[in-house]
Structure formats: structure tokens, C-alpha cells
Amino acid sequence: MTVLQAVATYIPPTARPVGDAARELQLSATEAAVLQKFYGLRDYRVDRTATAADLVERAARALPSLGRVARRIRYVLHAKSVPPSGPHATPPVQSVRSDLGLSGAVAFAVTQHACASGLLAVDLAGRLLAGDDPDALALVLTGEKAYPAVNRTMPAPTVTGEASAALLVGRSGAGDRVLSYEWRVDGEFRDGTAMPGPTRSRFHQRYPQTLADVVLAAVARAGLGLADLSMILPHNVNRASWVRVAALLGLPPDRIFLDNVPVTGHAFCADPFVNYRCAVDADRLPPGRPYLLAGVGLGAVYAAMVVQARGTAGGWSG
Structure with a gap:
């Protein structure tokens, strides 16, 4: 059993208008308006003074229980969309492990599923803990820098x-229990940002149905139906694509937590967990009901995880 015992987030306080990104992309005024009116994009958050390590460390330090359980943490996993670059000895996860006093833990990055790597890291953490002490814990971190050049290479709006x-x-204790995890790779789109135009068009056409199929597979593996889910907590690429997925699933769009699309933009692997924290704070996740986390990574990797809420909806820390 894999249990999500606590979650905390860091959202930079500075909001930048999507028009700034539109200028970086050299979009026309009409194209910029489409991003806002059709795709539901308005603002995105950045912290230009923070390093990549700063971003994830701030989320970790927001966990009230971190100091109490630090000695039990055996693994630190940093889920990233972009593979690490630069000197091997100084990746963010290693410096964060040291700064948090977790030098006894094994630390590494997980990048294989791009923006869906956060869900992969949770599943991998559970598998690692299955062979460890029953009280052992893993710390999963998500978050990375969004440099201006990234917006020029993303294939989706x-x-x-x-x-x-x-x-x-953890493997036990209070928290929310993972019921299922499904992922699927559509290798035709393995070139990601380097896809030629016709391939990119097929990716956009196939994307909603493939994501809907993976959601259904995760729900079925959990022994549930869509009606059992209280909410889908998605990645925040845009509103339009999720409205299409909702239609394919036969769900009203308000069953998908889209509140952060115009607030944070797409924050790589962090989106589903940031959405979880915001949904809990807004009393949108009833205690005892399952919910679903979803993400898609370039490559193309589609992932969904069904989680059973336990205790009160405010029971997670952070």
C-alpha cells in the first residue's frame, strides 16, 4: 500500500500576464487573445530570484511534519519534466537533500515521463518503500525553473x-491511499518538441481520447466508476483540452479542477499536487471519496492515479 501522508506547495507570489509570454513567443495580438479567451490562460507565476533548488526546498520546508520525520526518510525523489543538465555533482535534489538534513537518504531525479513524472515518482517511491522498513518514508519533490525559452518549444497551447x-x-499511517496507477506511452510522438508539423497535428487530434482512455483505465483498475470520483486534479496546460476530455468522459467540466489554469499556468510535474492542495483548502474534496490525479508528458506519456481520501479533507499537512 502506498500512502500519501502529507503535501505542501510553494506558489510564487508574483503573477505575470500571459501577454508577457505572448511577446516572448512573438505572437500577434489576435493569437495572444486566443490564448486567453479560448485556452483560458491569463497569468503565470515565476520567481526570478529563486533557483531550481530554492523552489522545491520551499515546498519541502512548508511540511509541518518534516522535522519530526526526517530521520525516517530513506529516499528523496525529484520529479522533473526536463532532464538534469550541468555538473553531475550539483543537481538540485542533492543540494536540497543536504540543506534539509537528509544526508542519510538516497536522492535522485525522475524524468522518464516528462511532465507526468510526478505520478511516476509517487509510484516508484511506494515500490522502493515496499522493500524497506515499515516506518520508512520517501520525500517526493516537484518543481523546476520555467525559463522564457521553454514557452517557445512547448507543442501544446x-x-x-x-x-x-x-x-x-509511506506504506501505512494516516493519509490518502493510492488505489491505482496507469500510464501509457504513444511512441509516435517520441520526438516531443522536435515533432514535424503533421506529426504535431496528429498529437493534438489524438491527445484527448488517449488521455480519456488512461483515466478510464485507472478508474477501472481501482474497481470504481467515474461517478465515484469526487474530482479530477489535472495538469494545467489549458482549459480547452480538458473540456474536450470531460466531454469524452461524459463529465461536466466542473468535475475537473481547472481553477489554477488562469492563475499559475502549467507548472511542469507540480500541477496535480498544487491543484490538490488548492482543492482541499477550498473544501472541494469530500473526505472518504476517491479522486484522480492526471498528467501528460512530452513523448507522449499519459498518466492517471486514483487516490482514496481518508479522514477529514483538511487532514494533509502543508
């Missing part, structure tokens, strides 16, 4: 921002 999340994962 989205604007990337900066937000981070930290999760304490």
Missing part, C-alpha cells in the same frame, strides 16, 4: 510557470 510541491510518501 500553454504557458509554463513556476510552482512546486513536496509529498511525504
